[in-house]
Amino acid sequence: MSTSAPETLVTGDAKSEGQAEHKLLEVTDLRTTFHTPRGPLVAVDGVSLSLERGETLGIVGESGSGKTVLSRSIMGLIPGRNTQLSGSVLFDGVELVGAPESLLRSIWGARIAMVFQDPMTSLNPVHRIGRQIAETLRLHLKLSKKLAAESAVTLLAQVGIPSPELRARNYPVELSGGMRQRVMIAIALACGPQLLLADEPTTGLDVTIQAQILDLLAEAQSMRHMAMIFVTHDLGIVATRTDQIMVMYSGRAVEVAPTRQLFANVRMPYTEALLHSTPRIGDPSHTRLQAIDGRPPDLVHRPVGCAFAARCPYAQEKCREESPPLIADAAEPDHFYACWYPRGTPTPAQAQGGTSVA
Amino acid sequence: MLNVDPVVSDGEVAVAAAGEQLEILEAPKRPLGFFFWCCVGWMFILAIVTIFASFLPIKPVGTFYYNVGRDATPSFAHLLGTDELTRDVLSRLIYGGRVSLVIGLAGTAIGIGFGGVLGMMSAYVRGKFDAALSFAMYVVLAFPAIIAVICLLEFWGRSEWHIIVILGLFSVPFIFRVVRASTLACATKEYVTAARSQGATTGRVLAKDIFPNVIPSLIAYTVFTFGGIITTEGALGFLGLSVPTPEPSWGTMIGEASGDVTVTLAYVLAPAIALFLTLVALNYAGEQIRLRFDTSEQKL
Amino acid sequence: MTRYLLQRVAALIGILVLVSIGCFYLVHLLPGNPAASICPQCYPAQILALDKQLGLDKPVYEQYFIWIGNVFHGNLGIGTKSGVPVSTLIGSSYKLDIELIVLSQLMAFLIAIPLSVYSARRPGGVLDQTSTSTSFALFCLPSFIVVVWAVNLLTIHWSFFKGPGTNPYPTGGSWLSNIGTNLWVLTLPAIVLALGSIAIYFRLLRSEMVFTLQEEYITAARSKGLTTNRILWRHALRPSSITMLTSAGNNIAFLITGLFIVEVKFALPGLGYDLIQAIAAPDYVTIQGIALVAAVTVVVANFAIDLITPFIDPRIARA
Numbered sequence: 001m002s003t004s005a006p007e008t009l010v011t012g013d014a015k016s017e018g019q020a021e022h023k024l025l026e027v028t029d030l031r032t033t034f035h036t037p038r039g040p041l042v043a044v045d046g047v048s049l050s051l052e053r054g055e056t057l058g059i060v061g062e063s064g065s066g067k068t069v070l071s072r073s074i075m076g077l078i079p080g081r082n083t084q085l086s087g088s089v090l091f092d093g094v095e096l097v098g099a100p101e102s103l104l105r106s107i108w109g110a111r112i113a114m115v116f117q118d119p120m121t122s123l124n125p126v127h128r129i130g131r132q133i134a135e136t137l138r139l140h141l142k143l144s145k146k147l148a149a150e151s152a153v154t155l156l157a158q159v160g161i162p163s164p165e166l167r168a169r170n171y172p173v174e175l176s177g178g179m180r181q182r183v184m185i186a187i188a189l190a191c192g193p194q195l196l197l198a199d200e201p202t203t204g205l206d207v208t209i210q211a212q213i214l215d216l217l218a219e220a221q222s223m224r225h226m227a228m229i230f231v232t233h234d235l236g237i238v239a240t241r242t243d244q245i246m247v248m249y250s251g252r253a254v255e256v257a258p259t260r261q262l263f264a265n266v267r268m269p270y271t272e273a274l275l276h277s278t279p280r281i282g283d284p285s286h287t288r289l290q291a292i293d294g295r296p297p298d299l300v301h302r303p304v305g306c307a308f309a310a311r312c313p314y315a316q317e318k319c320r321e322e323s324p325p326l327i328a329d330a331a332e333p334d335h336f337y338a339c340w341y342p343r344g345t346p347t348p349a350q351a352q353g354g355t356s357v358a
Numbered sequence: 359m360l361n362v363d364p365v366v367s368d369g370e371v372a373v374a375a376a377g378e379q380l381e382i383l384e385a386p387k388r389p390l391g392f393f394f395w396c397c398v399g400w401m402f403i404l405a406i407v408t409i410f411a412s413f414l415p416i417k418p419v420g421t422f423y424y425n426v427g428r429d430a431t432p433s434f435a436h437l438l439g440t441d442e443l444t445r446d447v448l449s450r451l452i453y454g455g456r457v458s459l460v461i462g463l464a465g466t467a468i469g470i471g472f473g474g475v476l477g478m479m480s481a482y483v484r485g486k487f488d489a490a491l492s493f494a495m496y497v498v499l500a501f502p503a504i505i506a507v508i509c510l511l512e513f514w515g516r517s518e519w520h521i522i523v524i525l526g527l528f529s530v531p532f533i534f535r536v537v538r539a540s541t542l543a544c545a546t547k548e549y550v551t552a553a554r555s556q557g558a559t560t561g562r563v564l565a566k567d568i569f570p571n572v573i574p575s576l577i578a579y580t581v582f583t584f585g586g587i588i589t590t591e592g593a594l595g596f597l598g599l600s601v602p603t604p605e606p607s608w609g610t611m612i613g614e615a616s617g618d619v620t621v622t623l624a625y626v627l628a629p630a631i632a633l634f635l636t637l638v639a640l641n642y643a644g645e646q647i648r649l650r651f652d653t654s655e656q657k658l
Numbered sequence: 659m660t661r662y663l664l665q666r667v668a669a670l671i672g673i674l675v676l677v678s679i680g681c682f683y684l685v686h687l688l689p690g691n692p693a694a695s696i697c698p699q700c701y702p703a704q705i706l707a708l709d710k711q712l713g714l715d716k717p718v719y720e721q722y723f724i725w726i727g728n729v730f731h732g733n734l735g736i737g738t739k740s741g742v743p744v745s746t747l748i749g750s751s752y753k754l755d756i757e758l759i760v761l762s763q764l765m766a767f768l769i770a771i772p773l774s775v776y777s778a779r780r781p782g783g784v785l786d787q788t789s790t791s792t793s794f795a796l797f798c799l800p801s802f803i804v805v806v807w808a809v810n811l812l813t814i815h816w817s818f819f820k821g822p823g824t825n826p827y828p829t830g831g832s833w834l835s836n837i838g839t840n841l842w843v844l845t846l847p848a849i850v851l852a853l854g855s856i857a858i859y860f861r862l863l864r865s866e867m868v869f870t871l872q873e874e875y876i877t878a879a880r881s882k883g884l885t886t887n888r889i890l891w892r893h894a895l896r897p898s899s900i901t902m903l904t905s906a907g908n909n910i911a912f913l914i915t916g917l918f919i920v921e922v923k924f925a926l927p928g929l930g931y932d933l934i935q936a937i938a939a940p941d942y943v944t945i946q947g948i949a950l951v952a953a954v955t956v957v958v959a960n961f962a963i964d965l966i967t968p969f970i971d972p973r974i975a976r977a
Contacts, residue, residue: 075881101886106883108880108882109882109883109884113881114878116874116877116878118874121874122877122878123875123878125897125972126896126970126971126972126973127893136883139883139884173973184878496673497676497677500957501677501911502952502953504918505914505952506684506949508933512940513937590915592802592803593800596802596919597922609802612802612803615806616809616923626807630807633800633803634798634799634803637799638798641794641797642794
């Protein structure tokens, strides 16, 4: 197996070129490089994905896997000077990579919106809540001040905030964490975007609030036929709420599959390890939490070979020498993985150790 | 495009701006820079020249050169010409520098002596003592010092020593504030509690645990205070309220130059440029020191 | 919010009390007997009588309360030598000084704010480096140097502005009718004063803006599709301006030094001029009055700024 071809990804229902109906989002070989004093840091290394209208994609990975950078690169939000974006991001047929700022601005907020991780730092502390929502409405939908203010209150009610008229006059510092996140969602949903990028929207919130927020997002999605990319480090969250899952490691997509297939037939040892490290309710008490040993590799000085090799319990010589390409599974054509010795398939040299997928 | 470049303190990976938590390396110590050493060099030269002024081949200060005349343009004999009283400008410049430096150094010493000690004590002891002292310092800061300085000087008498004491005392609140802030930052740290629990006396804790951590910001602000005192002395001199003539000081010389229309360009420029260079040196050096050592106060 | 306000008011009262005591004692620390200075040739017995007349024989704290009581009635006392009420004497001088301060600070803000905003937008860029170096140089050029150079160049060599003294500051007539001349006369002095302030404000605001522009909410604002200008001015500026505003309050105390210098150089009849005259006399009552007026202005200005800041940044007083 050679690794010469760039990773191109085609989903199950392959459409030929030239067809009128194009996908909502088509990312091809996206690469994001930061130029740091230590050298060029490739945070996203040739990732491809595609998304239909109304679909949900979950992107899962550890801190440092590049998942946040990926979501921002897709949107085009990466700050300018020391960064380089290459590849292609086709949103509803429009190329976003290298697009002029004016084009991006017309899309941001109106057709693509982002929900950020920490609502305390992503809401402007000196503006009232209502105003922060109304701002997008006035900018993209050209609503009058009065109408925008009223719509803002309606939106607040829609995301489940009690006494929305009062809350609209509050400042972020006066709200609780869960409420702030709802406000962020309200802002993102305000102009009815076609794609929502949610960057760890529930991290740091109470578990009960987490569930509420996730339900809220799901509801908004179904109501508006909105596609969503959900970035998280928690496999458990995306298990039931996504159509596709992409597992990222060290800037690359290492396993991509429709959700059910991913959990049914795990291929990449990293994904398997992630699954194992999630504690389950059904486990007997005092079951040890299985953490993955070691740390993600340095993104500036990449190791030769598979990035996960140092931590993989099944690593072989070949893994350390050559980097495995992302290829389609023989049995399931829309399940992709990057591993020389994938789990659950017979391979020439049987890897030793480890348990099979539960 | 809105170029929001993340602040990359040398070595820190730029990806922090994108929200990833990559391994943040130990930032290498920020180098002080070539210009910093130029500034130190200037102060050094200034100090040497003024201390050894009497050994230099310059005209003695205070002598009147009637033969050369008033407001003479620079010549070989008088490198900066003469002033309106036919005194040599260059030697006045150098002796004036001595006055500025002495007042600056001694005044700063008083400032950091009292301000430093009070600041540390106040932050360490806290409670009513701290509240009262901080309030008092705030009041002194709010008061327009120049008025008090002028009044005190006029009535107490203008002499170098008096100026040193008054300017020094008025710089105490600034040092106090800075030292108190950095002591507060230290005193709440674990190792201080640990030391105290081992029975160390207050004095010992202050000296060994807190003081070494306070020093970096203290040094930077000492340099700033030095600059501030020199400036204030200059202002007083300009108003004719500094050390009494005929003793020269840069401020006085600038003041004298401003009144007269017939003064030479050299006389107008020389003390002003000397003062400017000194302030640049002090402020730049202080700023580099502050940036280099003061990790807690990121911004001002 | 109410708690914050109450704290501020309490502090204000406390400071005003202490400051007034300070002014009062400042003068009483000074050597010399006021009575003797009024009437140098009087006999000791006459001086004692004069003392009694002026109320100087009473204990010091009693004198203080009498004085403060008068101050609240607007009576700052009567100049010991001139016989003119102090409030009349310094009334117009005070107005002039306030005009100068307001004018110079307005200029400083008008220049420093846009400069900081656009420098922070591209840190390390051409504008940023030029502005930072220039403002550093300005910071190291005390007002007396600028004044000398400005006046020498502009009035003597280029005759752009009239020299000091040729354009006297109008003291008669109503303030409004004279406003045109006022502003023209005060322009150059105000510029001189503004230069030092620009250096301070620019430095503070620029570094805060650079810091703020890295905050997550700015990226969030971008993701809403807002234009760069809107983000800079409506989203980033407000949270960054607090340090600069509070420094403006502190700056006033320093401005006074610059004020005196500028007054001397431009021959403006302000408080500095009055003070020098009062010290020369020596007129203790006037000195007291001037010190009090100046100190109270500084304190009240700081207080006003403290009142404004929570409206600019709601995190203050609400968190």
